[in-house]
Amino acid sequence: MSAFLSLLVRQVRDNRGALVVAPLASAVVLGGVFAWFPGPNAVGEATAYAIGSLTVLWTLYFAADSFASDGATGRLATLALLPVRARTLWSSRVAFVALASVGQGLFALGFGLGLHGALGSELSLEASISGMRPMLPWLPSLAVIAAAAMVASLVVETALAAMIGSLLSLGAIGLAAAPAWRALALSGIDVTPALRNGVLLQVLLAVAFLALGAHAFVRGQRRLGSRSVRAWQATWPVLATLTLGSIASAAEYSRRTAVELENPRLRYRSAAASKDGRHVVLEAHFELPGNDGPLPSAWLLDIESGQRELLGRAADVLSDRFTGRQLAWDAEHPLRIRDFGALVWRDRVELIEVAIGGEGGARVRREMMTMDAGFSFQTTLVPSWANVERIRRRGSDDVTVVRWGDRERRFDGQMGRVWPVRVIFPTPEPGVLLVVRDGQLLRIDMADDEEHVLLSGVDSWIDPSPDGSALLLRTKDASLVLDSRSGSPLRAPFPRDEAYVAWVDAPDASKVLQLQSHGQRELPTRLLDLDTGVELEIERDHRHQLLLRVGARGYLYVRGDGDLVLTSLDGSSERVLVDR
Amino acid sequence: MKHETSVISARNLGVKFGRKHVLDGLDLDLPQGSVTALVGGNGAGKSTLLRVLVGALVPDRGSARVLGLDPTREGERVRERVGYVADRLEIQPRTRGREWLEFVGSFRRTWDPAEAQRLAELLQLELDTRFGEMSKGTRAKLALVAALAHRPELLVLDEPFSGLDVETRLAVTQGILGHLRDDGRSVLLVSHSTNDVERVADRVLVLEQGRIVRGGELESFAASASGGLDLESALLRGKLEEVMS
Numbered sequence: 001m002s003a004f005l006s007l008l009v010r011q012v013r014d015n016r017g018a019l020v021v022a023p024l025a026s027a028v029v030l031g032g033v034f035a036w037f038p039g040p041n042a043v044g045e046a047t048a049y050a051i052g053s054l055t056v057l058w059t060l061y062f063a064a065d066s067f068a069s070d071g072a073t074g075r076l077a078t079l080a081l082l083p084v085r086a087r088t089l090w091s092s093r094v095a096f097v098a099l100a101s102v103g104q105g106l107f108a109l110g111f112g113l114g115l116h117g118a119l120g121s122e123l124s125l126e127a128s129i130s131g132m133r134p135m136l137p138w139l140p141s142l143a144v145i146a147a148a149a150m151v152a153s154l155v156v157e158t159a160l161a162a163m164i165g166s167l168l169s170l171g172a173i174g175l176a177a178a179p180a181w182r183a184l185a186l187s188g189i190d191v192t193p194a195l196r197n198g199v200l201l202q203v204l205l206a207v208a209f210l211a212l213g214a215h216a217f218v219r220g221q222r223r224l225g226s227r228s229v230r231a232w233q234a235t236w237p238v239l240a241t242l243t244l245g246s247i248a249s250a251a252e253y254s255r256r257t258a259v260e261l262e263n264p265r266l267r268y269r270s271a272a273a274s275k276d277g278r279h280v281v282l283e284a285h286f287e288l289p290g291n292d293g294p295l296p297s298a299w300l301l302d303i304e305s306g307q308r309e310l311l312g313r314a315a316d317v318l319s320d321r322f323t324g325r326q327l328a329w330d331a332e333h334p335l336r337i338r339d340f341g342a343l344v345w346r347d348r349v350e351l352i353e354v355a356i357g358g359e360g361g362a363r364v365r366r367e368m369m370t371m372d373a374g375f376s377f378q379t380t381l382v383p384s385w386a387n388v389e390r391i392r393r394r395g396s397d398d399v400t401v402v403r404w405g406d407r408e409r410r411f412d413g414q415m416g417r418v419w420p421v422r423v424i425f426p427t428p429e430p431g432v433l434l435v436v437r438d439g440q441l442l443r444i445d446m447a448d449d450e451e452h453v454l455l456s457g458v459d460s461w462i463d464p465s466p467d468g469s470a471l472l473l474r475t476k477d478a479s480l481v482l483d484s485r486s487g488s489p490l491r492a493p494f495p496r497d498e499a500y501v502a503w504v505d506a507p508d509a510s511k512v513l514q515l516q517s518h519g520q521r522e523l524p525t526r527l528l529d530l531d532t533g534v535e536l537e538i539e540r541d542h543r544h545q546l547l548l549r550v551g552a553r554g555y556l557y558v559r560g561d562g563d564l565v566l567t568s569l570d571g572s573s574e575r576v577l578v579d580r
Numbered sequence: 581m582k583h584e585t586s587v588i589s590a591r592n593l594g595v596k597f598g599r600k601h602v603l604d605g606l607d608l609d610l611p612q613g614s615v616t617a618l619v620g621g622n623g624a625g626k627s628t629l630l631r632v633l634v635g636a637l638v639p640d641r642g643s644a645r646v647l648g649l650d651p652t653r654e655g656e657r658v659r660e661r662v663g664y665v666a667d668r669l670e671i672q673p674r675t676r677g678r679e680w681l682e683f684v685g686s687f688r689r690t691w692d693p694a695e696a697q698r699l700a701e702l703l704q705l706e707l708d709t710r711f712g713e714m715s716k717g718t719r720a721k722l723a724l725v726a727a728l729a730h731r732p733e734l735l736v737l738d739e740p741f742s743g744l745d746v747e748t749r750l751a752v753t754q755g756i757l758g759h760l761r762d763d764g765r766s767v768l769l770v771s772h773s774t775n776d777v778e779r780v781a782d783r784v785l786v787l788e789q790g791r792i793v794r795g796g797e798l799e800s801f802a803a804s805a806s807g808g809l810d811l812e813s814a815l816l817r818g819k820l821e822e823v824m825s
Contacts, residue, residue: 006686013679014672074670080636083660083687222638224631 003084007092008099018062019100026054026108034115043120044127047112051128052135055105059142062100063149064162066093067217072157076225086221090214097146105142140202144170147209151238154216155231169238176245184248212237261299261308261564261578268546268558269296272317272326272335273507277551278303279362281326281335281354283317287543298337300354300362303553303566306577311352311364312339321379322388322421323464326548328380328507331356334365336378379421381468386426390418400424404431407446411435422461425471429485434471436462441473443487454487455480463502467509470530472501481513481530490530499526506549514547527555529569536571585612586645587734587766588633593642595628595790602628603639604790615757615767617777617798620787626770627667629787630738633768634664647733660688663732667739669723673712677705677722681729688730696729702755703748716743724752735760737769741776753780 012019033050037043070076079089109132116125149166156162184191212234220230267287271280280303285296298315301308318336319326329335334355350368357363382388387403392415400411400418411418417437418424425434431446434454441455460474470490471482478493479501494501494515504512504527511530517523524537525547536555540547544558554568556577564578588610595603602625610616618626631637633646635655644651651658671680677700685691700707703721714722720743727735735757741749757767757780771777777784778798785795 003687006683010683014675074668075672077636077668078666078670081634081659081664081666082684083656083658085656224636 003082003088004092004095007084007089008095011093011096015062015065015096015100018065019103022058022061022100022104023107023111026058026104027111029054030108030112030115033112034119040121040124041127044116044124044129045131047116047124047128048131048135051105051108051112051132054108055101055142056145058104058108059097059101059146060149060163060166061159062104063097063146064153064166065159066097066150066153068153068157068159068162071154071225071227071230074225076221080221080225086218087214089221090217094150094210097150101142101146137198138202140199140206143206144202144209147206147213151209151213151216151234154213154220154234157227172242173238173245176242176248180245180248262580264562264580268544268564270317270319270326270505271301271546271548271556272319273328273548273550273556274335274356274362275328275330275507275551276356276361277507277553279354279356280548280550280556281311281317281329281337282546283315295340298339298352300364301577302360302362303550303556303577304361307360308578309364311354312337312350314340315352316340318378320381322419323379323381325466325505327378328466329355333378334363381421381464383426383428383430383468385430388420388424388426390420402426402433402446404446407431409433409444409446409449419461421464425462425464425468425484427484427487428469432485434462434484434487436460436473441487465503465509465511466506469509470511472503472513504547504549504555506551508549508551510549512549532569534570536567536569538567538571586610587612588644588646588768590629590633590644591642593629593632593644594640595625595632595637596640601790603632603642606642606787606791608644608785608792610766610768611783612766613761613764614783615761615769615781616783616785617781618768618770618785618787619772619774619777624787625790626787627738630664630736630768630770631666634659634662634736660730661733663727663730663735665720665723665727665735665737665740667742669719671711673710675711676708677711677714678707680711680722681707681726684726685729690730692729692731695731696725699725699728699756702751717745717748720744721748724756728756733765735765735767735769737767737771739770739772741771741773749776 030047030050033046034043037046067076070079080086082089113125113128116128145166148170149162152162152166152169153159156165181191216230216234219233220226223229261282261284265286266284269283269285271282273280280301282299282301283296284299295314295316297313298311298317299308300311316338317326318338327333327335332355334353337352337354339350339352348368348370350366353365353367355363355365385404389401389403391399391401393399397412398415398418400420402409402411402420402424411424416423423436426432427434433444433446435442435444436458439456439458440453441458443452443454444450455473455475457475457477458473459476463472464484465471469484471484473480473482474496476496478496480493481490482488483490497518499515499517501513501515504510504514506512513528513530515526515528525540527536527538529535538555538557539560541558541560541562546557546564548556549569550556550566552569554566554573556564556566559565562580563576564580565574565576567574586609588608590606590608593603593606593608594601602623604625606625606629608629618629620626628637632639633644633651635646635651635658638652646658647661649658649661675683681696681700685693685696699705700721703724705718705721705725709718711719711722720740724740727737740752744752753776757769760767761780761782767780769777769781782798783796784798785792787793
């Protein structure tokens with residue numbers, strides 16, 4: 001008989017008591033479940049959970065006891081004197097744990113299903129089987145649990161302590177792994193595709209634990225089964241993993257919040273310019289996989305001097321409540337930013353107001369507020385004659401109410417069909433609304449409630465220019481630019497199959513369109529100033545959303561090479577504001 | 581000086597436990613066919629040396645050859661050819677003596693069940709007793725049988741007489757070890773009993789603070805160290821001289 005088989009048989013003999021008691025206990029539990037739960041569905045589901053739990057429990061027990069008591073009694077030292085390699089000894093224990101766990105699992109499965117087959121009904125049997133089906137993808141986690149418990153049994157000297165220790169270690173590693181994964185993503189190593197395969201991940205984890213255990217055991221046996229050596233060898237990689245996870249977590253947070261604008265992994269999302277065009281408030285954020293994007297940092301940038309100031313590390317620049325666009329700001333109307341600060345406790349938040357004025361041309365005021373204090377959201381696209389209220393109703397349609405003096409017009413419907421400004425647009429002419437409804441653009445005069453169809457075949461919302469004096473609307477074939485007062489076209493339509501058309505944000509009344517050919521983002525973006533007729537081509541890095549006209553100073557955007565630049569309106573000069 | 585026919589040779593062996601140097605630059609040669617006793621005080625490094633020689637403990641420095649093999653790299657091959665009785669045997673309490681011998685025998689190609697039975701009878705070892713019910717002496721007998729039944733080329737014994745009654749001691753020292761010596765096989769034993777050492781050993785090595793400090797043929801060693809006294813007196817005098825100096 002080979003050494004491996006001898007050791008395996010010895011292990012079976014040494015554990016024969018547990019190997020007999022375990023199935024008896026499983027039988028009692030499953031019998032109890034069968035007798036206790038009423039109804040075929042309940043008993044079927046309970047049996048499925050009991051089989052799963054018993055399998056996990058026995059796996060954990062046999063793995064946790066694989067070395068713990070032998071280490072405590074000094075039997076490992078005796079085994080170290082046999083003419084056998086330490087690796088053979090380790091692998092025979094792994095084989096025993098695998099056999100014992102699979103054996104107990106199969107017994108519980110066979111006994112549980114047999115009970116239903118013999119004494120239950122077809123329904124309860126089906127309920128059992130369907131209850132176990134969702135557990136199948138988690139089968140490899142048994143190997144993870146077993147491997148972790150075997151490692152723990154090298155460190156501590158009782159099975160119970162090893163069981164608890166392994167579960168705690170797995171939990172801690174799980175906690176440390178999540179931020180480490182995000183930190184890796186921030187560093188440009190995205191392991192998300194690999195992690196999506198849950199089975200592969202579980203197998204990798206099990207193999208990692210088994211390798212760690214083999215290493216620690218062999219090192220210990222080289223010192224006559226020394227407990228201190230094997231405990232240290234098994235513990236330090238786990239501690240190192242946890243430490244690295246913690247460091248990664250801190251690093252991730254630090255990188256999320258304490259960033260420099262030069263960081264090439266930073267994405268510039270948007271900017272709000274002061275009305276004098278001297279300052280902009282930039283939003284910059286890291287791109288992370290999935291929807292776990294961090295809050296952006298907010299920066300005040302002086303266009304003239306190039307000086308910058310970090311306003312908030314995890315900030316939220318308050319934008320137009322109806323369009324989501326950044327708001328222009330001046331001395332009387334400050335831009336408002338909520339800074340959630342260094343930690344995620346969000347019961348308090350810092351309100352930052354930035355306005356024109358002060359020594360450097362911009363004035364910053366900070367005030368701590370509680371989250372429940374609320375903020376009055378602003379919009380600049382609702383003319384003064386109109387009072388627009390959006391009422392959200394849980395469980396039924398939303399309502400948008402437009403009031404003009406004592407007149408009132410209500411629009412009921414799903415949120416997207418009654419959205420103020422984007423669907424129900426109060427024009428600069430008092431009492432007149434432009435409304436998109438059922439593919440038509442309607443002009444509604446609140447004076448007499450008359451409705452006129454201006455356009456058919458509309459398949460977009462209304463996209464107002466920065467000051468609302470012009471509208472962009474799309475039909476199936478064309479993008480149209482309309483005068484918002486009359487609803488009449490301001491210029492010839494743009495064929496939709498040629499380019500995507502959108503407004504360029506601005507703090508003033510300028511009307512500049514950006515045109516981008518479909519599916520060819522590497523091509524230059526064309527800028528068309530509708531007021532002057534000037535056309536300009538710029539090469540943008542499209543990973544950054546930022547494109548802003550800063551008054552008469554020019555266009556602010558991220559150039560193809562990643563630099564933040566300001567290009568004059570005619571493109572004759574260009575200045576790098578952030579060299580990346 | 582290295583023996584031409586050394587079954588064990590060690591050079592500059594060093595083992596540290598924490599900060600303590602248990603073996604500290606130890607050199608050793610053991611001629612074939614000799615019965616060598618390793619003596620020394622508690623903590624001198626005797627058991628540690630034996631464990632290094634059978635490959636159960638990897639030294640921090642130095643090298644050793646046992647039966648021509650490197651115990652660090654070929655530990656399992658060394659243990660297959662060497663019979664080793666450790667100072668402590670720990671096995672599952674429910675295991676019977678016969679079961680343990682079968683288990684140990686399954687690892688050794690030269691295992692002779694008849695020899696195991698003969699040795700058990702010689703030592704009056706009851707093989708059906710469970711390990712948990714065995715006295716210290718009975719456990720020592722079980723360890724001896726397990727170490728001898730594969731007819732090892734070298735026998736390494738760590739306190740083999742501890743717990744044995746007088747008759748069994750005589751059986752081991754005169755019967756078993758004498759037979760091995762006559763058969764040309766080698767023995768290295770650690771014992772605190774100078775009587776037993778004098779009875780079986782033909783060479784003595786004194787280990788102190790991790791080094792061999794004295795050694796030689798038993799008779800010449802005792803004579804040179806004590807002026808004709810017995811081994812115990814010789815060792816005692818050596819100790820006293822060391823203390824006085």
